[in-house]
Amino acid sequence: MSHRFIEAIDKLTQRFGDKLSTNMTVRVQHAHTMTWLDNEPSDAVLSVMDKYEVSDAIKICQEYGMPVIAFGMGSSLEGQLNAPRGGLCIDMSQMNAIVQVNNEDLTATVQAGVTREALNQYLRDTGLFFPIDPGANATLGGMVATRASGTNAVRYGTMKDVVLSLEVAMPNGEIIKTASRAKKSSAGYDLTRLIIGSEGTLGIVTEITVKLFGVPECIGSGICHFPNVDMACQAVMTTIQFGLPIARIELLDAMQVKACNAYSKLNLSETATLLVEFHGTDTGVVEQATLFGEIIADFGGTDFVWDTDEAKRKQLWAARHNAYHASRALRPHASGLSTDACVPISRLAECVTDTIKDIEARQMIGPVVGHVGDGNFHVMLLVDTDNDTEVAHAKEILERLARRAIDMDGTCTGEHGVGQGKRQYMNDEHGGALAFMKSIKHAIDPNNIMNPDKIWL
C-alpha cells in the first residue's frame, strides 16, 4: 500500500473508529466473489450508517487520491466491486431504512442499502409493490448502479424507468438531489438517468425515490413448450407485437429444463419452454391468457396450462425460481459464468440459436434462461477453470456472443453492467460515443477516485 493510502486509512480510522476494517477476510468478502474474475480486495472496508458518513469518507479519500468503491449486497456479476488500485470499500448495507412511503403518489424513498425484498416486505399491507427483480436480492443502490431489471421488466421497465430521483454523494463529498418527486420534468439535464447505470463511477447513491405499482387484482401464471428455441422466440415476438401487456415471459432452453427437472424433481418436457405471467383484472387476465394460447399454437406451442391460484402458480414457476442453482448443480465444481446479451426482438431467435450452436460445437454446458420479452437472455456457462481448453472455449463463446449481439444492433449487457468483464466490448458497442462518456467521467471525477478501471479500458 502506498504511503498516501496509509495516511488516508489513518485519517479514516480517526474519523470512523471500528466501523473501519482492514481485515483481509472482510476485504475479500467485499470484493468480487461471483464469477471467475479474480478477487481484487480494497485496502479497507467502512460500514456507514448515513449519508454524512459517506460524504466524509469520500472527502478523506479525495484528499489522498484513494479509490472509493460502494458495496451493497455483493451480487454484481462483472467485477464491479473489485479494487484493482486498492482503495476504500464503503459498505452501504446498514443504510437500510425505508425513509418514506407515499401511498397517494405511489412512491417510496429508501436508503441505498435497502434490498428489493425488504422493500416489498415493508409494502406487503399497502396493496403496492416494487417490480424490479434481478436474480439476487440486491440492494436498490446496487440496482441503480447497474441499471438492473429482471423478469418483470417487459411490463414495468428497468431501474431507468422506475427511479424518480436520487440523492448522491459526489466525488467532492457534496450531496446532491438529482430531481424532484414530480412524475415528469423538463428542467435541465437528466442527472438521475446519468447516475443510473454508472456503476459507482460518478458518485455513491445514498437515497432512492422509486415509483410503486398497485398489486394486480388478478395474477395468472402459465407454462408451455415448443419444438425448439427458434419457435419459442417467434411466439414471444408475436406476443409483444400484439401489444399483449404480458408481465413476465421467460424462456428456458432444453438444457435448462433438464437441469431444473433434476434439481427441483420436476417432470417437465425437456424442450424449449416459456413461463409466463399475466397481470390485470379477472377478465383481463382471462383475455390475455386466451390470446396467448392462440398465439403460441401458431408456433408449435403445446401443453399450455395456466392458473390464478397462488399455490398452483408457484408450482408452475418452480423451474424458473431455481434455475440458477439448478444450472450450477449440473456441474457442481465448475465456475458459472453468465452472459447477458440483449438484441432487438426480431433478431432474438437467431441470436439464441446461433449461441446454442456455438456452445454445442465446443461441447460445453451452458443452459439458457431469458427475459425474452425484452430480447435479453443469459447463458450460464459452466467452466472448469483448471482446464485451459475449456477456458479458451468459454472465452470464445463469450466473445462471439458479445460481437453477435452488437452486430445485431443490440448490446453485450442488458442488465448486468460492464464492470471489468465487458470493458473490451465498449469500443465496438459505442464507437465515438465512448469518448464523451469518458469526458463526463473526467469532468465529474477529475481525480478518478470513484470506482476506477470500470466500464472502459
Next chain:
Amino acid sequence: MSHRFIEAIDKLTQRFGDKLSTNMTVRVQHAHTMTWLDNEPSDAVLSVMDKYEVSDAIKICQEYGMPVIAFGMGSSLEGQLNAPRGGLCIDMSQMNAIVQVNNEDLTATVQAGVTREALNQYLRDTGLFFPIDPGANATLGGMVATRASGTNAVRYGTMKDVVLSLEVAMPNGEIIKTASRAKKSSAGYDLTRLIIGSEGTLGIVTEITVKLFGVPECIGSGICHFPNVDMACQAVMTTIQFGLPIARIELLDAMQVKACNAYSKLNLSETATLLVEFHGTDTGVVEQATLFGEIIADFGGTDFVWDTDEAKRKQLWAARHNAYHASRALRPHASGLSTDACVPISRLAECVTDTIKDIEARQMIGPVVGHVGDGNFHVMLLVDTDNDTEVAHAKEILERLARRAIDMDGTCTGEHGVGQGKRQYMNDEHGGALAFMKSIKHAIDPNNIMNPDKIWL
C-alpha cells in the same frame, strides 16, 4: 456582428451557397416567436439536408467560436430558439425522412425534422402509432430537445421513455450514436437520456429511434364535470392510485370551459371538467370506463358520458382540441403565456387551487388545462404587455407558481423546458446539482457554442 462571425459566415457561404440566408425576416422567423419573450435572431439561417451538412456547419462554427442553435418547427415556448449572442441557426425541417420502420421490433428511425403528425401519417396502415403529442405539431428533434410529452404521457410516458437511441452531431462535429436498438441496456452511461431535455446545449440530434405502440383494439372517450377543481383533482388522484391504465385524463377549469364554449360553440357546464380516454380491448375499455364512473361519483363527478364511436369521441373531446385557440380568443390582442408546473399528484389539487386564487386575486384571465394524471398543468395567462401593472401581476403569478411547485417537491417545468424563461428557478430547483450539469456542459462543449445562455443563468 464581430469580425470572427463575419469570417464564419463567409466560410459557411462558401460551403453551403444559397442554403444559407442572412435575410432579417428569415432570421426573425427562426428565433423565438411564441410568447412575450423578446425575439433575438441569429446572424444567419442554414437549411440542412443531411447529418454531414450539420456536422460541417458545426465544425465551421466551432472554428470561429460562433453559437449554433437548432430549429425544428419553431413551437418551443421558453425562448429556446433565441440567439442572444448571435450565431448560426440550423433549420432541421428539411431533414424529414422516415429512415426505417421496423414493425417486428415496434421501432421507427426518423430524421430529426420529421414531425409527430408526419410520422403517424406514415404509420397509418401499420396498426402502430407514436403516442407523444405536445400541443404543437413539433419535430421529433425538438421534442427530444425539450423532453416533450403531452396528453398521452400518463399511459405511454414522455420522450425520455419512448426514445431508444439518438444520432447526435456533437460540438466538435463528430457524429455519435448514443445507444443500440436493444430494448434495454446496462452498457455504460445513458447518453440517450442525457441528450433528451438538453435543449440543444450538448449537440444537435440528427436521427431518432423511437418505440412504437399498437393502435388499441378499442378506444373510449368521455367527459364529466365537478363542482370545483379540487374535487376533480381528487378524482384524478384516486384514478391513478387504483392503477386504472387511463390513456388520457385532462382537466379544464371553469374559465377554460367557458372559453371553449364560446370558441367552439359548445354548451358544456362551465365548471371543472375532466376529459378522459381509455385504451384496451373491447371488454377492457368497458371495465375501465365503469370503474372510472364509480370513482368520480365519490368526488361529486356528474354527467359522465363516454363512447367508443370515433365521431362521437371527437365531439366529446372538441373542447380540448381547441383549448389553446379558445383561450387566446378570450382576449385576442393579449399575449399568451403558458405556465408548466408539475407536482406530485398528492399536491396537485392544492397547487391548482392556490394558483387560481392568485390569478383571481389579481383580476387576471388565465384558463387552466392540465395533463393532471401526471400532476402537470398549464395556465394560459393572457397579458396586455403594454400595461405595466398587468405585466407585474403576471410575473408575480409566474414566480409564485414556480416556487410553489418547487416547494411541493415538484418542478417549474413538466414538459416545455427551461430555455430562457425559467432559468431563474434552476438554482432553487436543483441546488448543488446544477453545478454538475454545468460541468457536463463544459466538458462536452468547452467553447460554449451549442445554444448558449439557455437552461441556467
